[in-house]
Amino acid sequence: MSDTYFVVAHFHYVLFGTVVFCMFGGFYFWWPKFTGKKLNEKLAAWHFWTLFTGFQVTFLVQHWAGVGGMPRRLANYPLLPDSVTTLNQISTAGSFLLGASTLFFLWNIYITSRHGEKVTADEPWGYANSLEWRRPARRRGTTSRRYRGSGPSGPRSTCIPSHQIRPAPRCRFTRPGCPTR
Numbered sequence: 283m284s285d286t287y288f289v290v291a292h293f294h295y296v297l298f299g300t301v302v303f304c305m306f307g308g309f310y311f312w313w314p315k316f317t318g319k320k321l322n323e324k325l326a327a328w329h330f331w332t333l334f335t336g337f338q339v340t341f342l343v344q345h346w347a348g349v350g351g352m353p354r355r356l357a358n359y360p361l362l363p364d365s366v367t368t369l370n371q372i373s374t375a376g377s378f379l380l381g382a383s384t385l386f387f388l389w390n391i392y393i394t395s396r397h398g399e400k401v402t403a404d405e406p407w408g409y410a411n412s413l414e415w416r417r418p419a420r421r422r423g424t425t426s427r428r429y430r431g432s433g434p435s436g437p438r439s440t441c442i443p444s445h446q447i448r449p450a451p452r453c454r455f456t457r458p459g460c461p462t463r
Contacts, residue, residue: 288348295341306333306387314406315414319398325390332383339376343369 306329313321347369352362359366405415 285354286348287344287352287354290354291341291344291348295345298337298341302337303333306330309387311407311410312414313394314401317394317398318401319394320401320406321390321394321398325386325393329383329386329390332379332386336376336379336381336383340373340380341376343373343376347373 310321310326313319347366350363350366350369352359352366352370
C-alpha cells in the first residue's frame with residue numbers, strides 16, 4: 283500500500299481536513315472583528331455541508347481506490363478493475379462539489395458586505411475570551427487603542443493600554459562574565 287493511491291488520499295485527507303476547515307472556521311469566527319458585520323449563518327451552513335460532503339466524497343473514495351490497487355504517478359490504469367475507474371469518477375464529482383462549495387462562501391461575503399447585520403457588541407459570540415475580543419470592533423472613522431500582554435479572561439480593566447506601560451528597569455550584573463549596559 284505504500285505506493286498506492288491510499289497514500290495520496292491519506293495525505294490530502296489529513297492536510298485538507300485540517301488546514302481548509304480551520305481556515306474557514308477562522309474566517310467565520312473573526313469576520314465580525316475584521317469588518318464589523320456578521321456573515322449570514324444560513325449561507326454558512328450551506329457552505330459547511332457542501333464543503334464537508336465534497337471533502338468526504340473526494341478523499342474518502344480515494345482511500346478505497348488505493349486499497350483496490352490503484353498505483354500512484356501513473357496516467358493510465360489499463361489493468362485495474364472497472365470499480366477503480368468508477369471510484370475515480372466519484373472522486374472527480376466530489377472535487378467539483380468542493381469547488382462549488384466555495385461559491386457559497388464568496389456569495390456570503392458579497393451579501394454581507396451589502397446587507398450584512400452590523401455587530402453592536404465588541405464580542406458578538408458571547409463566549410470568546412481571548413485578547414483580541416477585548417478591543418472594540420472595527421468601525422469606520424474610529425481609531426483603535428493597542429493593548430499589550432495577555433492573561434485570563436476578566437474585566438476589561440485588566441488590560442493596560444500600551445501608553446501606560448512603563449519599561450522594566452535595566453538589570454546591572456556585577457558578576458564576572460555577565461554583560462553590563
